[in-house]
Amino acid sequence: MKQALLVMLLLVWAGIAQAVEPGEVLSDPVLEDRARSISQGLRCLQCRNESIDESNAGIAKDLRLLVRARLVEGDSDTEVMDYIVARYGEYVLLRPNGLGINLVLWLAGPALFLTALAGLLAVQRRSKLNALTQGLSEEEEKEIEKLLSS
Amino acid sequence: MLNELAHFSLNIALGFAVFGTIVPLAGATLRRSSWMQLAPIFSTLQFILVAFAFGALTVAFVSSDFSLRVVVLNSHTLKPMLYKIAGVWGNHEGSLLLWVLILTLFAACAAVFGKTLPQSLLARVLGVQSSITAAFLAFVLFTSNPFTRVEFPPFNGQGLNPLLQDPGLAFHPPFLYLGYVGLSITFSFAIAALLEGKVDAAWGRWVRPWTLAAWIFLTIGIGLGSWWAYYELGWGGFWFWDPVENASFMPWLISAALLHSAIVVEKRDALKAWTILLAILAFGFSLIGTFIVRSGVLTSVHAFANDPERGVFILMILGVFFGGALLLFALRANAMDSKGVFATVSRESALIANNLLLAISCFVVFVGTVWPLVAELLMDRKLSVGPPFFNVAFTPFMVALAVILPIGSTLPWKRAKRAHLSRLWPVAVFCLACVGLTWAMQTGRSLIGPVGLGLGVWLVMGVLIELYQRTGRGTGKWSRLLSLPLADWGKATAHAGLGITIFGVAGITAWQVEDIRVMAIGDSAEIAEFTVTLDNVEDLRGPNYLTTMADIKLARDGKFIANLYPERRYYPVAEMPTTEAGIDSGLWRDVYVVVGDAQPQGGYAVRTFIKPLANWIWTGAIIMAMGGLLSLFDRRYRVGSVAARRDPVEGEA
Numbered sequence: 001m002k003q004a005l006l007v008m009l010l011l012v013w014a015g016i017a018q019a020v021e022p023g024e025v026l027s028d029p030v031l032e033d034r035a036r037s038i039s040q041g042l043r044c045l046q047c048r049n050e051s052i053d054e055s056n057a058g059i060a061k062d063l064r065l066l067v068r069a070r071l072v073e074g075d076s077d078t079e080v081m082d083y084i085v086a087r088y089g090e091y092v093l094l095r096p097n098g099l100g101i102n103l104v105l106w107l108a109g110p111a112l113f114l115t116a117l118a119g120l121l122a123v124q125r126r127s128k129l130n131a132l133t134q135g136l137s138e139e140e141e142k143e144i145e146k147l148l149s150s
Numbered sequence: 151m152l153n154e155l156a157h158f159s160l161n162i163a164l165g166f167a168v169f170g171t172i173v174p175l176a177g178a179t180l181r182r183s184s185w186m187q188l189a190p191i192f193s194t195l196q197f198i199l200v201a202f203a204f205g206a207l208t209v210a211f212v213s214s215d216f217s218l219r220v221v222v223l224n225s226h227t228l229k230p231m232l233y234k235i236a237g238v239w240g241n242h243e244g245s246l247l248l249w250v251l252i253l254t255l256f257a258a259c260a261a262v263f264g265k266t267l268p269q270s271l272l273a274r275v276l277g278v279q280s281s282i283t284a285a286f287l288a289f290v291l292f293t294s295n296p297f298t299r300v301e302f303p304p305f306n307g308q309g310l311n312p313l314l315q316d317p318g319l320a321f322h323p324p325f326l327y328l329g330y331v332g333l334s335i336t337f338s339f340a341i342a343a344l345l346e347g348k349v350d351a352a353w354g355r356w357v358r359p360w361t362l363a364a365w366i367f368l369t370i371g372i373g374l375g376s377w378w379a380y381y382e383l384g385w386g387g388f389w390f391w392d393p394v395e396n397a398s399f400m401p402w403l404i405s406a407a408l409l410h411s412a413i414v415v416e417k418r419d420a421l422k423a424w425t426i427l428l429a430i431l432a433f434g435f436s437l438i439g440t441f442i443v444r445s446g447v448l449t450s451v452h453a454f455a456n457d458p459e460r461g462v463f464i465l466m467i468l469g470v471f472f473g474g475a476l477l478l479f480a481l482r483a484n485a486m487d488s489k490g491v492f493a494t495v496s497r498e499s500a501l502i503a504n505n506l507l508l509a510i511s512c513f514v515v516f517v518g519t520v521w522p523l524v525a526e527l528l529m530d531r532k533l534s535v536g537p538p539f540f541n542v543a544f545t546p547f548m549v550a551l552a553v554i555l556p557i558g559s560t561l562p563w564k565r566a567k568r569a570h571l572s573r574l575w576p577v578a579v580f581c582l583a584c585v586g587l588t589w590a591m592q593t594g595r596s597l598i599g600p601v602g603l604g605l606g607v608w609l610v611m612g613v614l615i616e617l618y619q620r621t622g623r624g625t626g627k628w629s630r631l632l633s634l635p636l637a638d639w640g641k642a643t644a645h646a647g648l649g650i651t652i653f654g655v656a657g658i659t660a661w662q663v664e665d666i667r668v669m670a671i672g673d674s675a676e677i678a679e680f681t682v683t684l685d686n687v688e689d690l691r692g693p694n695y696l697t698t699m700a701d702i703k704l705a706r707d708g709k710f711i712a713n714l715y716p717e718r719r720y721y722p723v724a725e726m727p728t729t730e731a732g733i734d735s736g737l738w739r740d741v742y743v744v745v746g747d748a749q750p751q752g753g754y755a756v757r758t759f760i761k762p763l764a765n766w767i768w769t770g771a772i773i774m775a776m777g778g779l780l781s782l783f784d785r786r787y788r789v790g791s792v793a794a795r796r797d798p799v800e801g802e803a
Contacts, residue, residue: 100531109513109517
């Protein structure tokens, strides 16, 4: 209850917010560190591509306080994340989860890398074989003839 | 009157661009020399006409001609002169005109420097370039005319976005555009080569300087943008993975790959089709970047035009040029046979690895950038892809790139022996020792610091070892070092620059110290080894803004270092507040102070950051650009020497 009151009080001041403010910082440095790293992974809903940790918007401040309030309650990092996502949707996650079609996003780079690597090995093998079996091209033969005869 | 003339000259330029497309391309196909000869003239005329229009728009901004809509929306009489000029390209219409100006500028340069090119190749290059100019001129004239008048001119304008009123950002767009659009000429070279059906070493030698120039401009542009974000946005970040940043980063990555593969074409007559594809992709990503920024599809701080009509037009340009080029490539790429054979361990292979890693990291950035759009369209899932994703997905490829770079650049062409790497072993051991030592010293922090530091040292030491190896045996090492071609110096410089940037990124990411507190006037705070004292806060008035400026004294171990003046500005015309940080820059660290609002219980919120190695990031970027510049001035790219080397048979074609 006390916490909720504190949150309410701080919300009134939210109009003059500027990223993380002195009043928000938790006294326990370990908890505060966790709060910061969680905040950096959450999107400010009304901003363009800013995390709540760096945003000046009022709603970002609300979320920062919410994160801290949950941490003080004793939630683990994932519990806090789940709590926020359950209320605001996966849109708040700056690092999308790897569920469903998001797997494509996560695996795009590594998959392409492996494919390209396999392709390169195949090409290299073939060109080596070619180089061994094939002689010179017709043009090159002609050029040699020309050089020899001149 | 001047504005109408300028508008008219843009129309004429469009006409020349259309003719400049059809006549030389038809001439090259039909082998009509007289038609092909017209290409340079058409290109030069386009440049003159567009330059006139751009000059007229600049005059309108400088003289605050509020009968023009763009001037009303983006300028103000009280604005300092620098920003009146920067206002020309600080908006959608003007920046597109700048884009077209640079397109025609590059075409004109190609026309002037390209006299020694085979006639049909030059005609095709200029023809393709004119077609791009025509498309963008049509875009300007039909959807984004900068010379639109307003019926009732107001007494004053609405000003420029205060965030953009900054020297760092004033010159950021022109550099970026020089880079983006510079890639158009390599694109034109690639298409021309596909039309000609021939790619040879001479083609590689021609394409590389243009790519280099574009890459240098992109490097400077991106560096300026990052530096601006660092000191202006108020929390000292240097890269945000914002869609608009990604839009400039993707062409940078691809053009860096292209730079390297063009060397293989030039020196070893291999990787031709791949190089052509990279040239197409590089400009393709420039167009994608333009689409992302201009359409507002992925909204972000920098997008100025949220207009679907414009978005569709750019999408059409993108589809025609990118799609058409890829189709042409698919049809013609088989004709590019590569002759140079090479072993699995050779410089060619290392450069292929470089290309692979750069292209894939670009692909990762691309997928991450468009993913929110794809997920929403296909799956109806609204989600965000932000820095935490990119840091995880992108960084491993860069780490791999940095690991192989010194190895690849010491390997010889064609086939390498183990002995070539013998000198690198001690360096590798030394770097691993550095990693271990820093890791041991910083207990319980992320691995980014030690790994980045190790990679930075690895790159710089690798460069030194390579230079040492190039000097050979015996006496006369110094004179041999000094007589190395400029391209080798450029390579060494650029690679060292990358090492320095990595060093800086690692430092600022891993070892930043942050402090947030309320300070009353007269209060002192101990932060790391520094003492920060809030001496005074006062309200002042700037030329076009109001400001609350703090006077903060910075000291270390009781010794005075500097006075910092962080500000909170308010721009009444735009009704927008901005933050100006107070920064004490140093070689080893920046002290970065931001002052916040007055607190209800008295005092001010003061945020202090100690940012280790911050300046190394941009210094590294400058060094990379310098390296590019050195390479650009290498003897083999000088106009005369290309002519001298040219195959006499080509000249008769």
